[in-house]
Amino acid sequence: MIFYERIPVRLRLAVGHAIWMALLFIGMGISVFKLVETNLNDSVNATLISSARAIRKARFTGDSFQHADKNTVLQEMLKNPAYLEQLSGNRVVRPIAQIINISGRVHSKTDNVSATLPVTPKALSRAENGLSTIETFTLKDNAPLRQVTMPVMQVGHFTGDLIQVGASLRHTEDTLAGLILILWVVLPFVLLVSILFGYALTTSALKPVKDISKTAEKISVDQLHLRLPVPLASDELRDLSIGFNKLLARLEDSVHRLRRFTADVSHELRTPLAVIRGEAELALRKPRPAESYCISLQTVEKEACHMTSIVEDLLLLARAESNSVAVTWESIGMDIFLAELVRSIHPIFQQHQVTLEVVETFHEAPFTCAPGYLALALKNILINAAKHSEPDSKVVFRVYKELGDGMIAFSVQDYGEGIPEKDLGYIFDSFFRSDTARNRFSGGVGIGLSLAKALVKLHGGVISVQSKLNVGTVFTAKIKMREGMV
Template structure:
């Protein structure tokens, strides 16, 4: 079943429910209002008539068919008798007086009905009286008391003809209105849905034509200012993200292939040269050392690629615990001092404050090692590297500042990209595949922190690593 068919089915059911709900509400509301009107009219006539009987005008005689009784009701109540009647009945059930349009005997009441009247209560009852009409009559039986003595009761009846006419009129109205309303609603719903579905079908057709090599394409956005326009804009934003992601994947694959192909080429060249002629043991040893260096470089690249792949798949667990940040930095800087001396760079890390963070010590060592090593590698002869711990309201900040070559302004936003090197001309001399800072960024963000870089080309750089403080 298509979405269009499902929509029309649910739309029709909803329209039927709404129309039915309001139709029944209108019907029962109108009928209730009519019935309440009749009941109130009967009651008011009963009360007024009772008052006339208990306090009659002078020379007034109560008798069945008495014209004066009819005239009195008409004069005082405006009751003409065309749509109902009034009858006075004694307590023993005899008709004492009635309007001239009624000659039938009183409606017989049971002992239970009389007991109700004797308690000064009234009640209504619907019956058929051919003398009045053929649609039925609603009668109000109302007690007559004089000085707390039960004298009899009133039969005040009104025709139900108007209620029947109203009921039939409403039924005829619903028979006409409901199909017309249903048809118009369906027509409008179908038009609106078809108009909206047209854009969806167009979008579906356009997306089917897209391939991995055509992610630069964008779907035309409708001019309407509605949710459909937002959908098209969201699709275009998604396509832009996919285009960027695919470009990064292609670049990543190309860079990874290049980084792995370079040491393999060197190894192959070294072996071919060694096999061309007899060489001394020392020469063979030099060749093997060079091959071993390239193998180590390949191993580091593969390990970094594996780490990045697992990080992207969220398969690496960060094992956090409470550690002293200054202890890790003191130990690490002491080890890297040898490397700094070999590069003729001074490494300063004195008076680090005693602070604790909640982190994975092995991963933090990896971050600090990479950043401090870079500060030493990309420094000038006789340069300096300063390691310090500062803090703000929410974080401890490890700052690594160097007096090295610095980073160009246009490269700062790219240094955390995979395989990116700011100084590509020195990559073989300094080493590295351009994955270190990308891994550092992932590790720090996994700890809820971030890395900030400030640099002036030719003067040095400052890397600030923000790590959240332990909550109290």
């Protein structure tokens, strides 16, 4: 098997093709041979029988025998070499004939009978029953002899005379030997042609694969815009190329996002670092009163905290996305979970003067989750809703069990500014912020939603969003019910 796998596909197909052709050819050769052999045999037998019948007829009914000794006349006729040819109508099979009686006396025979034609006991016993016998003998140094022994009957009784017509099978054997020779000569030729043809055919059929692999070799992280050639014929190779091209497009997009992410991280961290440095330089420029240092250090602390929170969020995001975050699953009552969540975001809602309305129709307590991470994900969504709502509006937070797939759904609806349609595809990307007036002052760095998405995914779930500009937004996070719960 391993050996087989080492053989190149092209050769495998070519040899497979050749083997198949050879089997076909051998099968056809055998059939043709059998057909010709049967045909020749039948023809020889038919010739012999018809000759014997003709002689029998001449022996008894021929006009030429009316007045003369029938045997003598027949003898004369058999002596004429053209006679049997004429009788048998066959120029190729040259029959020999004799009329012999049961005691072995030859009445008449053709000239070309060198030895006496054999009379076997079997032929004799069949003759007594009025039956003809066809036999084949191999005479010394000679080709096999096919012979028919036909009894001469009179009024339904065996007269004791036998008509024997024989013919050498040399011609038949020569023909068959010639046929075998032709088949043996043609076979290697057929094999060679089919190997060459199969090889050329598979080479040309596999050309698109070669083209694809040539292009594939050129593709690297820096050349992700390259695409594989798509063959014109709609077949598996075309599907393969199209599939690969889609994969490349996704990879290109991922690499693009990754690069932007790196650039964004550097950018986000550069601003607080610049503030810290500027503050420190300013403080060190000349001696200052203690309060001044205190104020500078407060600024430094604030920026450092900001940086810490960015770095911590990023770290958690990276871990959640690579599934390497340590999760402790807990069974918790929905009421307790929601109460704690609402308590933690209450100050922010108050600050934005937005009311939070909780509608809970999930009555199957408790449920299993990683409470800290799930709460963080929902907090990010809820705080966004508060930040993007007008003062004195409300945010509706619904918790329910999805009927179709049995997931737990948390939906957050606000009646705020909404998200431009062109941005909808990007809001879950790290560092993405819609360019709205509110965003410019919100101070968020754009990690909130990507973190929420990763944390919900950790719970085997997804987040979806629906939004209409100046009407409002609904974020829905669905998580899977874990086994052994509810």
